[in-house]
Amino acid sequence: MNIAIIGGGISGLTTAFYIKQFKPEAKITLFEKEDYLGGKMHTVNKNGFLIEEGSNGFLSNKPDTLELVKLSGLENLLLRSSDNARKRYIFHKSLEILPESAMAFIKTPLLSIKGKLRVLGEIFAPAKKDDSDESLQDFGYRRVGKEMTDVFLDAMVAGIYASTPKKISAPAAFPAVVKLEREYGSLFRGMIAKKKKEAGPGGILMSFKGGVSTFIEQLETKIDMNIIKNKEIQKVQKNENGFKVISDELEMDFDKVVLCSPAYDSAKILQNLSPTISKKLFDIEYSPVSVIGLGYDALEHDLEGFGLLTTSEAKKEVLGILWDSSIFFDRAEKGKKLLRVMIGGQRNPNLALKNEDELIKMAINGIKEIMNIDIKPNIVYVKKHVKAIPNYKVGHLANIKIIFDKLKDINGLFLNSNAYNGVGLNDCISNSKKCAKTVVGIE
Numbered sequence: 201m202n203i204a205i206i207g208g209g210i211s212g213l214t215t216a217f218y219i220k221q222f223k224p225e226a227k228i229t230l231f232e233k234e235d236y237l238g239g240k241m242h243t244v245n246k247n248g249f250l251i252e253e254g255s256n257g258f259l260s261n262k263p264d265t266l267e268l269v270k271l272s273g274l275e276n277l278l279l280r281s282s283d284n285a286r287k288r289y290i291f292h293k294s295l296e297i298l299p300e301s302a303m304a305f306i307k308t309p310l311l312s313i314k315g316k317l318r319v320l321g322e323i324f325a326p327a328k329k330d331d332s333d334e335s336l337q338d339f340g341y342r343r344v345g346k347e348m349t350d351v352f353l354d355a356m357v358a359g360i361y362a363s364t365p366k367k368i369s370a371p372a373a374f375p376a377v378v379k380l381e382r383e384y385g386s387l388f389r390g391m392i393a394k395k396k397k398e399a400g401p402g403g404i405l406m407s408f409k410g411g412v413s414t415f416i417e418q419l420e421t422k423i424d425m426n427i428i429k430n431k432e433i434q435k436v437q438k439n440e441n442g443f444k445v446i447s448d449e450l451e452m453d454f455d456k457v458v459l460c461s462p463a464y465d466s467a468k469i470l471q472n473l474s475p476t477i478s479k480k481l482f483d484i485e486y487s488p489v490s491v492i493g494l495g496y497d498a499l500e501h502d503l504e505g506f507g508l509l510t511t512s513e514a515k516k517e518v519l520g521i522l523w524d525s526s527i528f529f530d531r532a533e534k535g536k537k538l539l540r541v542m543i544g545g546q547r548n549p550n551l552a553l554k555n556e557d558e559l560i561k562m563a564i565n566g567i568k569e570i571m572n573i574d575i576k577p578n579i580v581y582v583k584k585h586v587k588a589i590p591n592y593k594v595g596h597l598a599n600i601k602i603i604f605d606k607l608k609d610i611n612g613l614f615l616n617s618n619a620y621n622g623v624g625l626n627d628c629i630s631n632s633k634k635c636a637k638t639v640v641g642i643e
C-alpha cells in the first residue's frame with residue numbers, strides 16, 4: 201500500500217504514525233509546503249524566550265495525545281504546567297479571577313445577582329425540541345441567560361476558537377455540551393449525572409520541554425516514511441489504479457491520498473477532481489489571529505496564573521494575554537517573563553491583519569490597560585496567522601456531512617485536519633487515529 205499524506209501538521213504526522221502502527225508494511229510519503237513540520241505547532245527561540253506561534257499545550261484527560269506520546273517513546277519530553285496555571289482571569293469591567301467553585305461563583309463580581317440566578321434557572325429552562333443547528337449565542341441565551349453568555353461563553357469561545365458566540369455553531373464547536381441538553385434536558389442535570397458515572401480526575405495542562413516543536417521534531421524521526429519538505433502540492437488527479445499527486449516539477453503515483461492540509465488548501469488541490477467537495481471546503485471559514493510574544497528581562501509582576509481573556513463588551517483590542525512563563529517554567533530563563541498576546545479573531549478580524557508595528561503597539565497597550573504593566577519588553581516577536589483557526593459557523597455540520605458523503609464516491613481519498621471535527625490538539629490526534637484506521641481498512 202503506497203500512501204501520500206499532504207500536510208505535515210499534527211494531523212498529518214499523527215495519521216502517518218498510526219498508519220505505520222496498524223500496517224507497518226505501508227509505504228508513506230508526506231508532503232509539506234514549509235521547510236519544517238508541525239504547521240500551527242511551531243516554537244521560535246528568541247534570545248532564550250520560547251515563543252509558541254500557535255498551540256502551547258493540551259489537557260491530559262483525553263487519552264489519545266498521551267497514548268501517541270507514549271507509543272512514540274517520547275514521554276521524557278512531557279512537561280506539566282505549574283499548579284498556578286489553574287488560575288485563569290477574565291477582563292469584563294475589571295480583571296477578575298474565573299470562579300472555579302460554587303462559592304467563588306456566588307461571590308464573583310463578573311455577573312449581577314440577577315445574572316447568577318438566571319444561571320441557576322438553567323435546570324428549569326425547557327430543552328430544545330429538535331436537533332437543528334443554532335449559534336452558541338442562541339444556545340447560551342436559552343440555557344444560561346444573556347449575562348452568562350456575554351461574559352463567560354464570549355471569553356471562552358474567544359480563547360478556544362478566536363470566535364464569538366454569535367458567529368459559531370454550538371453543536372459543531374461544543375458537541376459534548378449540546379449533547380448534555382439533548383440527553384438530560386438540562387446542562388446541570390447532565391453534569392450531575394455524568395459526575396456520578398465518570399468520577400475521574402480533571403485534566404492537567406501539559407506541553408513539551410523546549411516547546412511544542414521539540415515534540416514535532418522528535419516525532420518526525422520516529423516514523424518510517426519519506427518526508428518531502430518545501431513542496432506545495434497543487435493537484436491530485438485520479439488515474440487507473442489510484443491517484444497522481446502533482447506539484448511543480450513533481451508527479452508521483454499513489455494507491456491512497458490523505459489530505460491533512462487546511463480546508464482552503466485542500467479545496468484548491470481538489471478543484472478538478474471534485475468541484476463539489478472543493479466548493480464546500482472553500483465554505484469553511486477561518487479566523488485571522490496575530491500572536492505577539494513579549495519577553496521581559498525583569499518585570500515586577502507576579503503573573504500567577506494561566507492568563508486572561510477579554511469579553512466583547514470590554515471593547516479591548518486584545519482577545520487575551522497568556523502568561524506563558526508562569527504556565528511552563530522553561531519558556532523564559534530564570535527571573536525573566538514571557539507574555540503572549542492574541543489579537544483579532546472573529547471579534548476584530550481586521551486588527552489581526554495590521555502591520556507588525558501596529559500589532560506590537562496594540563499588544564503593549566493592552567498589557568498596560570489590563571495588567572497595569574508599563575515597561576518596554578526586551579524582545580518582541582510577531583506571528584500573523586491570516587487564517588489561524590477554522591470558525592465552525594452555523595451550518596458547519598451540514599456542510600461537512602455533504603463533504604464526507606461525497607468523499608465516499610472517491611475510493612482511496614481521505615480528508616483529515618482541524619477543519620472538520622475539533623480544533624484542539626486532543627481532537628486532531630484522536631481524529632487522526634480514527635482516520636488512519638479507515639485508511640488501512642480496519643474501521
Ligand SMILES: Cc1cc2nc3c(=O)[nH]c(=O)nc-3n(C[C@H](O)[C@H](O)[C@H](O)COP(=O)(O)OP(=O)(O)OC[C@H]3O[C@@H](n4cnc5c(N)ncnc54)[C@H](O)[C@@H]3O)c2cc1C
Pocket residue numbers: 206207208209210211212231232233234237238239240241253254255256257258431432433434460461462465466469489491585588589616617618619622623624625626628
Ligand atoms: C494561535 C493559536 C493557538 C492555539 N492554541 C492551542 C492550544 O493551546 N491548545 C490546543 O489544543 N490547540 C491550540 N490551537 C489549535 C491547534 O494548534 C491546531 O488546531 C492544530 O495544530 C492544527 O493541526 P493540523 O495538522 O490539522 O493543521 P495545520 O497545523 O494547519 O497543518 C497543516 C499543514 O499543511 C501544510 N500544507 C498546506 N497546504 C499544503 C500543500 N498544498 N502542500 C503541502 N503541504 C501543505 C501546512 O504548511 C501545514 O504544515 C491553536 C491554534 C492557533 C492558530
